Amino acid sequence: MPTPAMLTARPRRRRVSGLKKAETRQALGFISPALAGLALFTVIPVVVSIVMSLHNWPAFGERSFAGFDNYRNLFTQHPDFWPALRNSAVFTLLYVPINLVVALALALSLSPRIRGRGAFRVLFFIPVVTPIVANALVWKMLLQPQGLFNGVSVSLFDIQLPNFLAHPQWAMIMVVVMSVWQGMGYNMLIFSAALEQLPTSVVEAARIDGARGWRMIRSVVLPMLSPAIFFATVMTIITSLQVFAQPQLLTGGGPGNATMPLVQFIYNQGFKFQDLGLAASAAWVLFVLIIMVTAVQFKAQKRWVHYEH
Amino acid sequence: MRITTTTATATALAAVMLAACGSDDGDGGDDSSSGTSSIVWDMWAGSEEDTAFLNDTLEIVRAENPDIDVQLQTAPWNDYFTKLTTNLSAGNVACVTSMNGQRLSSYAEAFMPLTPEDLETAGLSEDDFVDGALDIMTHDGQLYGLPFDVATMLVYYNKDMFADSGAPEPQIGWSFEDFESAAQSVSTDDHKGFGIGMAEFQWMSLPIAMSGKQPVDEEGNLALTDPDFVDAATWYAGLVTEQEVAAPPPSASETGWGETEYAAGNVAMAVDGTWNAVTYLNNDTGFAAGMTNLPAGDAGSTALVLGSGYGIAADCADKEAALQVLGSLLGKDAQDAMASSGRSYPARAESQPLYFESLDDAVRDEVQAAFEAAFADVEGQRSTDDWDQVNTAIQPQLVSVYTGQAGMGDMLEQVQQQFGN
Numbered sequence: 001m002p003t004p005a006m007l008t009a010r011p012r013r014r015r016v017s018g019l020k021k022a023e024t025r026q027a028l029g030f031i032s033p034a035l036a037g038l039a040l041f042t043v044i045p046v047v048v049s050i051v052m053s054l055h056n057w058p059a060f061g062e063r064s065f066a067g068f069d070n071y072r073n074l075f076t077q078h079p080d081f082w083p084a085l086r087n088s089a090v091f092t093l094l095y096v097p098i099n100l101v102v103a104l105a106l107a108l109s110l111s112p113r114i115r116g117r118g119a120f121r122v123l124f125f126i127p128v129v130t131p132i133v134a135n136a137l138v139w140k141m142l143l144q145p146q147g148l149f150n151g152v153s154v155s156l157f158d159i160q161l162p163n164f165l166a167h168p169q170w171a172m173i174m175v176v177v178m179s180v181w182q183g184m185g186y187n188m189l190i191f192s193a194a195l196e197q198l199p200t201s202v203v204e205a206a207r208i209d210g211a212r213g214w215r216m217i218r219s220v221v222l223p224m225l226s227p228a229i230f231f232a233t234v235m236t237i238i239t240s241l242q243v244f245a246q247p248q249l250l251t252g253g254g255p256g257n258a259t260m261p262l263v264q265f266i267y268n269q270g271f272k273f274q275d276l277g278l279a280a281s282a283a284w285v286l287f288v289l290i291i292m293v294t295a296v297q298f299k300a301q302k303r304w305v306h307y308e309h
Numbered sequence: 310m311r312i313t314t315t316t317a318t319a320t321a322l323a324a325v326m327l328a329a330c331g332s333d334d335g336d337g338g339d340d341s342s343s344g345t346s347s348i349v350w351d352m353w354a355g356s357e358e359d360t361a362f363l364n365d366t367l368e369i370v371r372a373e374n375p376d377i378d379v380q381l382q383t384a385p386w387n388d389y390f391t392k393l394t395t396n397l398s399a400g401n402v403a404c405v406t407s408m409n410g411q412r413l414s415s416y417a418e419a420f421m422p423l424t425p426e427d428l429e430t431a432g433l434s435e436d437d438f439v440d441g442a443l444d445i446m447t448h449d450g451q452l453y454g455l456p457f458d459v460a461t462m463l464v465y466y467n468k469d470m471f472a473d474s475g476a477p478e479p480q481i482g483w484s485f486e487d488f489e490s491a492a493q494s495v496s497t498d499d500h501k502g503f504g505i506g507m508a509e510f511q512w513m514s515l516p517i518a519m520s521g522k523q524p525v526d527e528e529g530n531l532a533l534t535d536p537d538f539v540d541a542a543t544w545y546a547g548l549v550t551e552q553e554v555a556a557p558p559p560s561a562s563e564t565g566w567g568e569t570e571y572a573a574g575n576v577a578m579a580v581d582g583t584w585n586a587v588t589y590l591n592n593d594t595g596f597a598a599g600m601t602n603l604p605a606g607d608a609g610s611t612a613l614v615l616g617s618g619y620g621i622a623a624d625c626a627d628k629e630a631a632l633q634v635l636g637s638l639l640g641k642d643a644q645d646a647m648a649s650s651g652r653s654y655p656a657r658a659e660s661q662p663l664y665f666e667s668l669d670d671a672v673r674d675e676v677q678a679a680f681e682a683a684f685a686d687v688e689g690q691r692s693t694d695d696w697d698q699v700n701t702a703i704q705p706q707l708v709s710v711y712t713g714q715a716g717m718g719d720m721l722e723q724v725q726q727q728f729g730n
Contacts, residue, residue: 248562
């Protein structure tokens with residue numbers, strides 16, 4: 001004889017599955033706008049860009065299938081592609097370490113003992129939120145031969161500074177300097193937030209053991225900050241490989257192609273030289289590069305990132 | 310029931326979003342539901358004054374075509390062609406699209422070739438325009454549009470700086486020796502004598518005038534390495550590197566370096582188009598501006614006729630309405646308005662005198678004399694299909710040339726190799 005519990009069990013199970021179905025339908029309904037958006041703005045463009053990279057695809061006019069010719073052209077013939085790749089690499093190698101060190105130093109120096117540190121944080125964060133066009137204009141005015149730096153240098157020391165933005169090496173250095181100034185505030189905020197989350201018990205224990213100053217930072221603070229440093233490194237490398245606005249506005253990619261990074265190369269090919277196929281293939285090279293660099297970072301993080309406190 | 314309603318609402322919402330994303334702005338020229346035609350006129354405009362002037366022109370066009378709904382869309386000059394390229398790749402070109410003559414070769418296939426019957430529909434005739442003006446919008450012997458202005462390059466100078474230095478002002482019919490001595494005598498510790506050019510004809514005009522050669526030969530091939538042109542271009546770069554009468558641009562992003570420096574009162578002379586004559590005469594810096602034609606080289610005075618015009622998009626749905634709008638944009642009223650506002654030197658012959666009448670009495674005769682001298686001997690500008698790209702490639706390299714890091718000849722050779730075949 002079935003117990004009351006057994007009697008009620010079956011219909012309940014059916015109700016659950018009915019509810020599940022309904023919930024699934026409901027969930028589908030809710031995510032359909034997001035799915036449509038994902039398809040429209042991500043999946044379709046990605047697929048189209050693959051197709052484009054395999055075609056001679058002028059901005060307008062006849063299109064024809066080209067196989068891997070665009071990629072071959074990039075790596076073996078195009079005079080600007082390797083310099084652009086080199087410039088992106090140089091920018092990343094200079095920008096990422098300087099940015100991280102400066103941001104970390106700022107975050108550490110704005111310790112809770114500093115009065116008005118909120119105001120300082122806002123100050124350092126301002127360049128991140130001001131429009132890059134305005135930033136670039138100000139830097140141009142500082143750096144050009146008739147600008148502030150050269151003016152001060154000549155009037156005080158009678159030393160003529162180089163024409164920063166028209167000199168191949170100086171131009172790249174100045175693009176990096178401006179980018180660090182513009183971007184350090186963001187990482188500083190991440191590090192500041194992470195510093196405030198440090199477990200006081202660990203810090204106090206280290207202090208009781210006699211850890212002070214540099215020793216404290218190197219052996220206690222940095223290891224505990226490592227997840228934040230890892231996050232900041234990954235994101236900063238990605239954004240620096242995608243750098244465009246700073247060189248476009250500050251140096252126009254010049255002199256010659258000395259400061260033209262990969263994204264500017266892609267922009268020029270697509271919208272100035274109207275070769276969307278070549279631009280799409282260069283974009284895929286950039287994408288693969290970013291994925292590879294990020295994958296290596298994730299592999300390497302196991303050695304130096306400590307998640308458990 | 311409630312679930313069904315929620316699902317339906319969400320789906321409907323998604324559908325609305327998709328429909329909104331996919332809706333067309335109607336740029337083409339579709340017939341709207343009311344039965345009137347809708348034509349979009351695409352034009353460059355950099356400032357509020359530009360836009361205000363274009364809106365005045367729009368009123369003239371609307372008044373002349375009450376049954377056509379004409380809309381104006383603008384983009385700044387530097388972005389205009391990028392935007393046009395994007396619109397072209399999306400098949401979304403405005404029915405009446407403005408085009409710069411120098412760039413027509415790159416964009417010719419976007420435009421509908423115009424026949425004499427088309428001109429008739431527009432209420433225009435070839436005789437309405439000054440001689441040579443139709444060449445501006447002609448590519449491979451085919452007319453792709455009609456010009457609204459004609460232009461050529463002039464040497465603008467700062468009269469105050471010449472007066473201060475005691476050097477004689479440039480005269481119509483001057484030679485390159487005169488130009489060099491003027492640039493040298495007016496250069497001081499405070500300012501240079503000449504603003505070196507970065508943009509297309511702002512830098513190329515003097516080498517062309519000196520050598521008598523265009524960088525595209527008569528067969529339409531790129532000829533950047535023509536020895537005469539290279540020599541003249543090398544001389545031009547030497548104004549910065551050897552004679553030091555001009556300062557190098559501080560960055561490759563300074564695409565309007567020489568002209569900007571001139572307008573700011575930082576240099577005594579610069580080469581720029583006739584389209585900026587009135588801007589310089591009324592400059593904000595407050596100096597007295599003068600102008601004269603390009604100096605003459607051994608081959609005589611060689612100047613190019615430049616300009617811009619309007620064409621009809623190749624896929625324009627309502628060609629007839631577009632032609633009527635074109636006819637009004639280039640009609641007497643609109644061209645008179647352009648001339649008397651001093652914005653540009655009109656391509657319509659009968660409107661040209663109004664341009665000078667709009668000028669101040671003190672400068673009118675001088676400007677008219679400079680224009681007449683400059684336009685006296687102009688020849689059509691030759692270009693290749695990728696002329697726009699050639700210039701885009703040259704521009705960032707010019708900085709290296711002007712700062713002495715690269716030779717003008719080497720740079721031209723490199724660009725010739727890249728685009729010459």
